[in-house]
Amino acid sequence: MGVCLSAQIKAESPFNTVFNSKYVSTDGNDLGSTNDKVSANSVPQTPRSEGEILQSSNLKSFTLSELKTATRNFRPDSVLGEGGFGSVFKGWIDENSLTATKPGTGIVIAVKRLNQDGIQGHREWLAEVNYLGQLSHPHLVRLIGFCLEDEHRLLVYEFMPRGSLENHLFRRGSYFQPLSWSLRLKVALDAAKGLAFLHSAEAKVIYRDFKTSNVLLDSKYNAKLSDFGLAKDGPTGDKSHVSTRVMGTYGYAAPEYLATGHLTAKSDVYSFGVVLLEMLSGKRAVDKNRPSGQHNLVEWAKPFMANKRKIFRVLDTRLQGQYSTDDAYKLATLALRCLSIESKFRPNMDQVVTTLEQLQLSNVNGGPRVRRRSADVNRGHQNPSSVNGSRVRRRSADDISRLETPNAYPRPSASPLYT
Structure with a gap:
């Protein structure tokens, strides 16, 4: 995520962000150019609290156990990248059920795990869920789901191989x-x-x-x-x-x-x-x-x-x-x-x-x-x-x-x- 222009500090992204009731459901990886408009048939009530945001999002709520299985318990050799947010791990889930699968089967995902000692915080994690959980477009990365369990904060994205x-x-x-x-x-x-x-x-x-x-x-x-x-x-x-x-x-x-x-x-x-x-x-x-x-x-x-x-x-x-x-x-x-x-x-x-x-x-x-x-x-x-x-x-x-x-x-x- 971004950093302060003078130093790396937490970003300002309040979790009660709203969209004036204009939302799009996340429904896949369509790469065509015809889906640039928001669907008027997918407009939920505007979420205002943290709980409402998470409940109203079009995302799967993963358990920590599921993501451990998908990433082989966050093995070091599964790390895709590291940054102020923490580490990102490669994993696999079933395309239909979104349950964890064996490495090399199903679809590849990227699991971002928030580093609690890092420069990014819960508010930025929640902003990601709020926006990508409601907006869908061929040129926005698809957020598949999230995990909020005790102190653990994780995000599950489509894998971008290039x-x-x-x-x-x-x-x-x-x-x-x-x-x-x-x-x-x-x-x-x-x-x-x-x-x-x-x-x-x-x-x-x-x-x-x-x-x-x-x-x-x-x-x-x-x-x-x-x-x-x-x-x-x-x-x-x-x-x-x-x-x-x-x-x-x-x-x-x-x-x-x-x-x-x-x-x-x-x-x-x-x-x-x-x-x-x-x-x-x-x-x-x-x-x-x-x-x-x-x-x-x-x-x-x-x-x-x-x-x-x-x-x-x-x-x-x-x-x-x-x-x-x-x-x-x-x-x-x-x-x-x-x-x-x-x-x-x-x-x-x-x-x-x-x-x-x-x-x-x-x-x-x-x-x-x-x-x-x-x-x-x-x-x-x-x-x-x-x-x-x-x-x-x-x-x-x-x-x-x-x-x-x-x-x-x-x-x-x-x-x-x-x-």
């Missing part, structure tokens, strides 16, 4: 390969659809912690948003914002939110712009290991992104030959709009989705056009998409699963649902 976007962008080595241009467009569009759904009039939710580690990928590289511990209800009535403590992850928070604590859907749009820039550049939002003047990616990249002749200085060199200059410039322009200092100049997420859909269509129809890079950018960099001047075909999803020689790279933050 891991986090963060790992595919920044981790180099055996399993995680750099995503191709086409897959980056797909992931960006999927994530944008997830945010657009949260911001819709039906849901009215501000995600507040959009970042690469919270975007998870299934086996077909479908992207889904995870970790709703910092999510907040959006403003209602004639209110323009929600006033709250400044929480999230450093480098992703909108400037007006940092300055005033006023949270709006446009705060998420700014965070999306940061992630879009990370996807374009292959660089982290904040990295003190970079040369002086480049620690903050947004501040360094903005001057280049506004100039069609200079955007190559920002673009990930591993993508060379996979995109057209026009498409790269359009995507950079979209990122710049999302990163506008004044929130009123940022697009809403529906507009972002429309632009990304057009770019994806252009990419499919037109395909990449290899352009020579300017001498100052190309100097010292070999074109990874050509050998002796011959063009190499664009990397496919199957190519990405191949192994490469591991390179030293900073360890990414834990993502809860990956191997």
Whole structure:
């Protein structure tokens, strides 16, 4: 989950969060694009107390014993990831009855167990149940169930075998390969659809912690948003914002939110712009290991992104030959709009989705056009998409699963649902 921008402290996510009686039942892993609207036939009474939230959710209540069986008693070799929340374990349950099964049978799950001494607390655990227990969308990770037994707090998710976007962008080595241009467009569009759904009039939710580690990928590289511990209800009535403590992850928070604590859907749009820039550049939002003047990616990249002749200085060199200059410039322009200092100049997420859909269509129809890079950018960099001047075909999803020689790279933050 997210951390305080100055230190890792508990996030503010009150457990009495409500949705103005707008809910969606969680009914499966449909990855289609036709289920973006809330069903008017699945609107329960608005839960207000902890007990009401847990009882009204569309989730299975697991016993601790069941989850011990599913994860082989939380064996160390079943750990998928670790973070401030504690550890996440791989497990197996029957697809229909949701009862624990033998390893390798049934469906794979990811079980997140709250570390009682960690920085995340019961309120964040409950916020996750509250939101993901009521909202369902192809681009939100499915929460299957929870366990609340004595001091134990656990969450049971669908398993996301491709891991986090963060790992595919920044981790180099055996399993995680750099995503191709086409897959980056797909992931960006999927994530944008997830945010657009949260911001819709039906849901009215501000995600507040959009970042690469919270975007998870299934086996077909479908992207889904995870970790709703910092999510907040959006403003209602004639209110323009929600006033709250400044929480999230450093480098992703909108400037007006940092300055005033006023949270709006446009705060998420700014965070999306940061992630879009990370996807374009292959660089982290904040990295003190970079040369002086480049620690903050947004501040360094903005001057280049506004100039069609200079955007190559920002673009990930591993993508060379996979995109057209026009498409790269359009995507950079979209990122710049999302990163506008004044929130009123940022697009809403529906507009972002429309632009990304057009770019994806252009990419499919037109395909990449290899352009020579300017001498100052190309100097010292070999074109990874050509050998002796011959063009190499664009990397496919199957190519990405191949192994490469591991390179030293900073360890990414834990993502809860990956191997």
